[in-house]
Amino acid sequence: MPRLTFIASQGTSRTVDARIGDSAMQTALAHGIDGITAECGGAMACATCHVHVADEWADRVGPAEDTEADMLEFAASTVTAASRLSCQITMTEELDGLVLHLPDTQI
Amino acid sequence: MPLAPVNDAVTITELIDNPYPFYRQMRANSPVVSVRAVNRVMLTKAADTRAVKDDPETWSSDDPDTPMKRAFHAHTLMRKDGEEHLRERNAMMPTFSPRNLKTLWGPAYENLAGEYLDRLPKGEVVDLFPTLAGPLAARILADILGLSEASDDNMQFWSQALIDGAGNFGWFDEPFERVDRAHLAMDALMERKAEYYRANPDQTALSVMVNADDPIAWSQIVANIKIAIGGGINEPRDALLTVLYGLLTNPDQLDEIKRTGQWGSAFEEAIRWVAPIQVSSRRATRDTQIRGIDIPKGTVVMTCQASSNHDEDLFEDGHLFNAFRARNPHQSFGSGPHHCMGTHLARMMLGKIMLPMIFDRFPNMELVQPETVVWKGFGFRGPLNLPVRLN
Ligand code: HEM
Ligand code: HEM
Ligand code: FES
Numbered sequence: 001m002p003r004l005t006f007i008a009s010q011g012t013s014r015t016v017d018a019r020i021g022d023s024a025m026q027t028a029l030a031h032g033i034d035g036i037t038a039e040c041g042g043a044m045a046c047a048t049c050h051v052h053v054a055d056e057w058a059d060r061v062g063p064a065e066d067t068e069a070d071m072l073e074f075a076a077s078t079v080t081a082a083s084r085l086s087c088q089i090t091m092t093e094e095l096d097g098l099v100l101h102l103p104d105t106q107i
Numbered sequence: 108m109p110l111a112p113v114n115d116a117v118t119i120t121e122l123i124d125n126p127y128p129f130y131r132q133m134r135a136n137s138p139v140v141s142v143r144a145v146n147r148v149m150l151t152k153a154a155d156t157r158a159v160k161d162d163p164e165t166w167s168s169d170d171p172d173t174p175m176k177r178a179f180h181a182h183t184l185m186r187k188d189g190e191e192h193l194r195e196r197n198a199m200m201p202t203f204s205p206r207n208l209k210t211l212w213g214p215a216y217e218n219l220a221g222e223y224l225d226r227l228p229k230g231e232v233v234d235l236f237p238t239l240a241g242p243l244a245a246r247i248l249a250d251i252l253g254l255s256e257a258s259d260d261n262m263q264f265w266s267q268a269l270i271d272g273a274g275n276f277g278w279f280d281e282p283f284e285r286v287d288r289a290h291l292a293m294d295a296l297m298e299r300k301a302e303y304y305r306a307n308p309d310q311t312a313l314s315v316m317v318n319a320d321d322p323i324a325w326s327q328i329v330a331n332i333k334i335a336i337g338g339g340i341n342e343p344r345d346a347l348l349t350v351l352y353g354l355l356t357n358p359d360q361l362d363e364i365k366r367t368g369q370w371g372s373a374f375e376e377a378i379r380w381v382a383p384i385q386v387s388s389r390r391a392t393r394d395t396q397i398r399g400i401d402i403p404k405g406t407v408v409m410t411c412q413a414s415s416n417h418d419e420d421l422f423e424d425g426h427l428f429n430a431f432r433a434r435n436p437h438q439s440f441g442s443g444p445h446h447c448m449g450t451h452l453a454r455m456m457l458g459k460i461m462l463p464m465i466f467d468r469f470p471n472m473e474l475v476q477p478e479t480v481v482w483k484g485f486g487f488r489g490p491l492n493l494p495v496r497l498n
Contacts, residue, residue, distance in 0.1 A: 037436065040446035041161030073205035074451050107375060107454070 002096035009104040018091040025049040025087035035102030042087035047074035048106040052082040054099035077103030108401040115143040122485040130414035139400045148408045153415035160443040166389035178272025181330035198323045202312040216456050235493040244344040253311030265289045269337035342383035345489025350377035353428035355474040360430050373430040374458035379437035380428050385413035412438040471498035
């Protein structure tokens, strides 16, 4: 099972097991991670699952594609080159150890 | 597994007057319940309503037996699934882009809000429903949709006619006749405006849909504008009245927010506390189960987000207005592929613009006889009046 670490804006971090095929957003909800709201449940219609991918993982996770980038403009916190919608990141063995930073607010 | 237990005690009148005591009982004793009065299986727990809306394959939005199709003269995007739904939704999306919200609709709303507030009399008792909340919600929507010629009254009449038609589960004649008259007027205006926008394109919803490279059918353009008319006035109107009521009856919270500027949290809390759209339907596309209860294929469930927003599993004292909740995972904008298209617009208009503006202008606004405020509604819910003195 790939492990996934969420680091909150205050710096606290939690590492959880992800199921292969689940999105990072689903993984967060399944483990009660507070900083992910995911109002639309992964339909790419809300931008409340915004995360910043840790620098060392940027290449493996890849950038947001077009529609995702459009939706990211709605995010409540600062959007950077490292920003992704976590509902669009699918967990695989290759992403074992992935680190995602949570923004200070999603709404 | 058993079928959902039947409740034939609660009446539609009770649900319209105040559904919350019933929801509380159901959450405690039978969270999945077949309710005779509405002829639907109600889901009252947050985990269940959310799971249903997030799984559109098992739960279709296409409920064939509602009066909505008759009332809207069409099958609208709200009742479609999958690719077909996405295509129609995306047709209208560009209008609501962050850039348009920031550069067009935000400034437009700010001007309008200022104008409507200027017109309110100071020092005497005024009801904010007919003088502010209703007409302002109608005005901004007309301008965003591309129907600026429609008066505030036109828009509110059309909206109510659509809603009464869509909610006409008694299948009476009068609401359908009234909505038919509204269609004649809406169709005529849209045809005129479509012609205008072909020559003068802009970012309004009608223009964006008409001038798209690969436009959806005219019948669907019209239907989608009507959905926005039916669903874009009531909610912001009711949300504004609800948040003002919440703040004015909790002066400690109001004072604190004036200090910190957390108007957005007050808005979120208001729509959690009393969700403007209280229920949404979904139809089971296969035999399934919820909480050990059999739901046969074809069953229409009513996901009661109003109840989910008070669910003890997520909220302490959910019946109380508390703008300072640490977490507020309400479902008032729905969830899944049909998640409200106006979410960001509503948050900007009310949380970012209106609330700071109204309390800046009338810092000593007071609610006059709060006990006379009447709350009503089962499908849509909000105050029917809000008497205040503006100072
Ligand atoms: C406080 C304000 C509002 C609330 C609480 C609200 C709530 C909702 C909810 C719960 C749904 C989902 C219905 C379902 O799941 O079947 C929805 C859908 C929708 N809303 Fe809103 N709404 C608000 C404001 C607006 C505004 C201002 C617009 C305007 C333009 C709008 C346009 C829509 C549309 C077009 C849909 C259908 C989306 C689809 O089916 O894909 N809403 N809204
Ligand atoms: C026998 C009783 C009733 C049943 C079974 C019923 C059921 C429903 C259903 C399934 C919906 C669709 C929810 C959705 O859009 O996802 C709905 C919407 C609605 N109902 Fe009812 N309803 C009943 C009575 C009423 C009454 C008496 C009122 C008015 C006071 C009402 C007002 C509404 C409204 C305003 C909507 C929203 C329409 C829209 O989305 O445009 N309903 N109802
Ligand atoms: S959950 Fe809504 S965009 Fe990711």
